[in-house]
Amino acid sequence: MPWRCFYWAFERTNSRLQRRKAIVTVVLAFQSLGAIYGDIGTSPLYVFSSIFPSSIPTENQILGAVSCIFWAFTVVVIVKYCIIVLFLGPNNGEGGQVALYAKLARTLHVGPRGVVLPGEMEADDRLVLAKSVTHDSQLSRVRYRLTGWFEETALPKLLMGLCFFGCSLVLSDGLLTPTTSVLSAIGGIAVAAPSLNNAVLPISCGVLILLFLSQRLGSGKLSNIFAPIVLLWLVAIAVVGIINIAKHPAVFKALSPAFAVDFLKEQGGVDVLGGVMLSMTGVEAMFADVGHFGRLPIQLSLSGVVYPSLMLAYFGQAAYLILNPSGISNVFYLCIPGGINTPQYWIIFVLATLATVIASQALILGVFSILRQMIHIDCFPAFRVRHTSSRVFGQVYIPVVNYILMVGVVLTTVGFRTSNNVTAAYGLGISMDFFVTTTLITFCLVYVYRVAWYLYVPFFLAFGALDMCFVVAGIRKVPHGAWFPLVVTIVMTSFISFWRWARSLKVDYEYGSRVRVGTIFDGVEKNVDRNAETLALGRVLTNTLFEDDEMDKNKVPLKDLGHRVGEEQHSESTPPPPPVSSAGELRLRADPPLAVARMPHVVALLHSNVTQTLHSPNTVPQILSRLLKIFPGLPEHVVLLGSRVADMPFIAGDSKVNVHAMRNVPGFYRCVVRSGFMESGQITDTILSEILTLIEAEQVQGVCHLIENARVHARRKTFNGRWRFLRMGVELVRTFAIEQIFSPLDRVFERKRIDEEDKTDRHEFDVRVLYVGTIVSL
Structure with missing residues (x-):
């Protein structure tokens, strides 16, 4: 019955x-x-x-x-x-x-x-972050079809x-x-x-x-x-x-x-x-x-x-x-x-x-x-x-x-x-x-x-x-x-084809410019941390960072550093950086190797392409190598951050943030933040606080967003031979298309993306944004 x-x-x-x-x-x-x-x-x-x-x-x-x-x-x-x-x-x-x-x-x-x-x-981000496989090797395995x-x-x-x-x-x-x-x-x-x-x-x-x-x-x-x-x-x-x-x-x-x-x-x-x-x-x-x-x-x-x-x-x-x-x-x-x-x-x-x-x-x-x-x-x-x-x-x-x-x-x-x-x-x-x-x-x-x-x-x-x-x-x-x-x-087909061609050149450049951690840091291959495992899955906090309005009055106001490396000088009103610790765990590859000074209680969020973040466990974006050439020091925690938009309207709190420690490089993490298509996809204070909790960053005094500010230029060539004038004409058209059409449009949409990533709320610690200027030659 x-x-x-x-x-x-x-x-x-x-x-x-x-x-x-x-x-x-x-x-x-x-x-x-x-x-x-x-x-x-x-x-x-x-x-x-x-x-x-x-x-x-x-x-x-x-x-x-x-x-x-x-x-x-x-x-x-x-x-x-x-x-x-x-x-x-x-x-x-x-x-x-x-x-x-x-x-x-x-x-x-x-x-x-x-x-x-x-x-x-x-x-699954949790599985991919824990694997040592590159995107290129995946393609090589399936292209045999x-x-x-x-x-x-x-x-x-x-x-x-x-x-x-x-x-x-x-x-x-x-x-x-x-x-x-x-x-x-x-x-x-x-x-x-x-x-x-x-x-x-x-x-x-x-x-x-x-x-x-x-x-x-x-x-x-x-x-x-x-x-x-x-x-x-x-x-x-x-x-x-x-x-x-x-x-x-x-x-x-x-x-x-x-x-x-x-x-x-x-x-x-x-x-x-x-x-x-x-x-x-x-x-x-x-x-x-x-x-x-x-x-x-x-x-x-x-x-x-x-x-x-x-x-x-x-x-x-x-x-x-x-x-x-x-x-x-x-x-x-x-x-x-x-x-x-x-x-x-x-x-x-x-x-x-x-x-x-x-x-x-x-x-x-x-x-x-x-x-x-x-x-x-x-x-x-x-x-x-x-x-x-x-x-x-x-x-x-x-x-x-x-x-x-x-x-x-x-x-x-x-x-x-x-x-x-x-x-x-x-x-x-x-x-x-x-x-x-x-x-x-x-x-x-x-x-x-x-x-x-x-x-x-x-x-x-x-x-x-x-x-x-x-x-x-x-x-x-x-x-x-x-x-x-x-x-x-014809006009629209030409524009779309040109945009895809120029974007493919830039994507190839981004993949080719990745730097292996072994070429930056000395001895990281030998210094493998066997105990580094996938950190706990992210969970979106449902409560606010502060319990009452009285604590809001004691918050440090958000400061946007906004200085481009090599382009502008620090203003007098910029507060001094956090103290630098000489007890770094990493050494720059040099003769002799140089110890990397670490800034205690400071977290750097390095915004990078999500595909590179996921599928390149032993490489880092070129922006990090360029930054170390200018400032041979790093924050205590460096998070390679990528974002992904899902085909669901909202993402549950326990699967929004995924973090994995890079086992070869102490203090480095790879992180993917997932957002639903009805969500903003910005790094809000709740997501940021969750990232800090997952990387076990205690007593954080400052957070720095590292964002690449790329300028696209066409590479210059010299021609010799019988058809050099014809090839020079083709190269002039190529240079004009890249520098006068693609580069301005790319900067407009890159600027829009940067503005979205830069939009953060007030925090209990100092938040800065550092733009690292780079030249991309296509």
């Missing part, structure tokens, strides 16, 4: 969890309506007028056009993206080209050096190039989609009141600015606001479609693909597919926004709500055009029952305006998601990323990118002025993005899922050929404005 009660309770708990999970899925599916489908949901505003821009179509042409829309949408959006891409493409819950690249690079072990790829299993010139040399560059190109296409689309959607919707004013035609442009710019300013609220809150509007919009266009279909039900014979084939033959090629492609704009953002809501909610909302509503709308417009072919210029507004200036007309107009504003939301979120992933793999400048939800890791907001994108969209809107001009330039970038996604999915089928050739070859030939048809149709639009997304894509 007891076991039956237990079984009943278990079943009831399990069903309750399933119901709760189902409710969460439905809620996310509803929210996705307001964040993802605004773009693809507002395509009926301009698709038919783009297919027939300057002629009145016949009945067969209308049936052929709607047949092309139906089958292209079904094959590309439903079969390819909803079923195949959303199942095979996401990586660690994220979507887009970066996710596909990360999945491939993680499988083939060809990712950027020093980067933990999304989805890659991270070793790659065989052949293509996999070892060409494939990594090809995958990264496709990733950068695909991301740039989405970024260029992020400029055109808001412009197209908003101009098309606001243009409805001119249909009902032609005298307001000149007001369309300024109203559109104002609406776009308000949209970008609202992004700081976060995608979760915006989705709760936008989702009901998009749902009403989809229901409204479906109802309008049903009313028009009822007037001419024979339009459903266009479901036969024969009408689409005959229409393409009549048009004499694939040029018309450029207009058909506009019905699928936004699907690439749907894949990029997977991290905001999840795969299953997106699939449910797309197949259950969006797809049937759009098909009814397109068939309804086709039915109206068959009866009124002269209304092709603005078929969406003219097919509204009752005509213009009626209550239902203005209701649809208001919904269209709101829906087109929301249409921009999908691309904005896609840009945020892609750039966050690019920053994570060190392929884009490290803009500050703000997570807007503690439940969904992918819901992010990047303030600087948001305002840059706002300026770009407004300028694009002013430049194109009308929706017809924008739609002439729209579509080429999206079709090229389709082909890039198809290629990367094919590589995933080959290298990640390892399916048989008779599965991935038909996939690539079928979808790749269809994508290329859309690309060819879009190329015909280059003289009419499609050059704009190409130029933006």
Whole structure:
């Protein structure tokens, strides 16, 4: 009898969890309506007028056009993206080209050096800190999986190039989609009141600015606001479609693909597919926004709500055009029952305006998601990323990118002025993005899922050929404005590739500049402390450092030393350093060896790269060697400190700080501070006090943050020989790019990182910051 009660309770708990999970899925599916489908949901505003821009179509042409829309949408959006891409493409819950690249690079072990790829299993800090293994040796053990010139040399560059190109296409689309959607919707004013035609442009710019300013609220809150509007919009266009279909039900014979084939033959090629492609704009953002809501909610909302509503709308417009072919210029507004200036007309107009504003939301979120992933793999400048939800890791907001994108969209809107001009330039970038996604999915089928050739070859030939048809149709639009997304894509791809190249040079320099402790200190290999073991795991203190306000009055105020070594002199107001002890345990390697003076009761926190901190147990950063050349003395405790951001919102107190003593070097420790993505990641007084407790630093009088302040310069070369002038020209371009483009940007983001690490609270001891200047030659 007891076991039956237990079984009943278990079943009831399990069903309750399933119901709760189902409710969460439905809620996310509803929210996705307001964040993802605004773009693809507002395509009926301009698709038919783009297919027939300057002629009145016949009945067969209308049936052929709607047949092309139906089958292209079904094959590309439903079969390819909803079923195949959303199942095979996401990586660690994220979507887009970066996710596909990360999945491939993680499988083939060809990712950027020093980067933990999304989805890659991270070793426990406690275990890694205790091991004597280098990052390079790990790579050498796994690289044996790659065989052949293509996999070892060409494939990594090809995958990264496709990733950068695909991301740039989405970024260029992020400029055109808001412009197209908003101009098309606001243009409805001119249909009902032609005298307001000149007001369309300024109203559109104002609406776009308000949209970008609202992004700081976060995608979760915006989705709760936008989702009901998009749902009403989809229901409204479906109802309008049903009313028009009822007037001419024979339009459903266009479901036969024969009408689409005959229409393409009549048009004499694939040029018309450029207009058909506009019905699928936004699907690439749907894949990029997977991290905001999840795969299953997106699939449910797309197949259950969006797809049937759009098909009814397109068939309804086709039915109206068959009866009124002269209304092709603005078929969406003219097919509204009752005509213009009626209550239902203005209701649809208001919904269209709101829906087109929301249409921009999908691309904005896609840009945020892609750039966050690019920053994570060190392929884009490290803009500050703000997570807007503690439940969904992918819901992010990047303030600087948001305002840059706002300026770009407004300028694009002013430049194109009308929706017809924008739609002439729209579509080429999206079709090229389709082909890039198809290629990367094919590589995933080959290298990640390892399916048989008779599965991935038909996939690539079928979808790749269809994508290329859309690309060819879009190329015909280059003289009419499609050059704009190409130029933006080329510029963005060049910048991202240059940034990754320069960053790889700097990372290689950082790895190559590491100094073995044996080359600095004499006899450390022989002086092995067998009793040095992993210290107790860190625990975040829940109480404050001081019990009452009376003790706060006796605190020593925080002082920022702020002097750069070799650049500035100490000011008279700087307090004298702590007394130096001559009883040091370390000796500098020299002839004869020099004893290293230790400053008692002083702790130095040396901020370094977390990868180097974890995987280099017998090496130290070059900053320490440089510091010893200037000041042959060290604090009593030296902590090599690295930080790591986890994919959890908050880190439990007992796993936040991990410290391990370097057994070869007395007084040296390696430490990793983990923080959740909703936490600041700064060295606060609670974390600092916990570090001091773990290294058993008693009677601490001062803490010094040692931070490297690097200046990047291009190395100088001399050339001789026949081609010296050409090589000198190439070197001048290289020097200009490194010193005039990369170096200023790198200093800006390095300065931002330093400011974050320098932000500490008041302590019961003196806290100083020492910047050590170094020159990095690339």
